[in-house]
Amino acid sequence: MLDKEEQLLKKRISELAEHCYQRDIRSYTDFLTLNEQTIFHSMKRTLPPVTWLMNGGYETAERKIVCFLPSYEDETADLPISILKAVPASPRFSQDLTHRDYLGAIMNLGIERNCIGDILMNENGCFIFCMEKMAGFLADELKMVRHTPVVCCPVTQAEEVAPNFETVSGSVASPRLDSVVALVFKTSRSKALPYIEGEKVFIDGRLCISPGQQLKGGEIVSVRGLGKFLYTGALNETKKGRLFVSAEKYR
Template identity: 45%
Template sequence: MQKNSQEKDEKLLEKRFAELSRTAFQRDIITYTDFLNLNEQNILHTLPKDTLYTRVVSFGGYELAERQMAAFIPDALYLRWGKSSDPLDYTEYPFSAVRIAPLNRKFAEELTHRDYLGAILNLGIERCKTGDILTDREGAVVFLHRDMAGLVMDELTRVRHTSVKAELLSAGLIDYSPEYEEVRGTVASVRLDTLLALGFSSSRSRLTGLIEGGKVYVNGRLITSNGYQPEEGDVISVRGMGKFRYQETGGKTRKNRISVVLRRYV
């Protein structure tokens, strides 16, 4: 029953993508989705080529954003700026960045991603209207659908027991570089399961189940094959566990194992 419901939801989403692409093509305008999670992005990027009428570019406010909006761009507009242009040069994604900070840092709690998300959703905002939430010592930066930003700034006054204020940030001020720790090790071969085992310090047998269970993504695309071979620079995400970048491959050891370097985001 649950599988049938999931398949129905995926078909509706595919239909919605096709409608947005058709509208962009027919009206010669750029159309946008709401924020898409990794699974929804995978559905979009694995659609048959003849399903869409336009180009698709995704962005979530900063490099490596997990939740992203997709922009459907007609060829005439896409070619006007050139294939190599930064998407921000020609698409104004309808989202804003809002900084949420305690009114008094001295008496503030240690707030987590879940705390900020819960406070926002309690305002009646749907999850699809919110992008990534970046927490730091000063508070958090939240990416929100433009229509929701004003609501958050007006209504969000408390996160858990901490009084907060929310202010709009200029898009030009978002220069976020996620913190990471470098992981070095050796693998018998560069496969998805061996990199996961190294990246998360776990056994291959446990992580094999995550791959086959549809919880592992490479550059936003769902991968269900343990033997999939990532390339240098690929970002590998595991739902519920985190993500890392396959940074580089080194030489071979005396035991004929391959040296690799990963960057695990913290």
């Protein structure tokens, strides 16, 4: 992120936190990228003493908002995030639509990218996480993705929403970041290294540039250009002293 953009983001976050603290009312950001979340984590100790939540609408979301809470709300407060389900109107005649197709169609409606969170693909269509203020417009206006008519409507049952995973397992000398990234994405440690040193790897939304970082079970690793996975941990140790580990790679 450019220095000017970073300073503007820090100023915005500081103003939102101060607004919540001084007026005791809720304030929140739009969806933050992984880089932006790292910036928030770097400055949160300098903010006024208010309770905050970071959430993207589901447990393992990548894009998330930061919500500053007034004194009368706690961490169970509902967040201003809506979930929409978009599916082809006639699946039999639908094109093979991708994440990029749905995102492109949304952007063509004039919606800012930071108003849209994750888009989760499934076998029928996708789930779209968005700022609550945009949900009605998006549901009314998203009618076509590429050349395929689609139907877009709110989802009230959050449990419907779940990412698809592919289980990946294998042996590593240790749960080092570079070793596990290489295993999950079927590459070598030397080829995984440029992603880490190039500031393209995030663990639970925080930038990590240390190849030797030891992963812990339950951490979510995002690698720009490759994908994302949930590291589930070591299953056992092989006779040669290597660890047999497992991860759930997002499809």
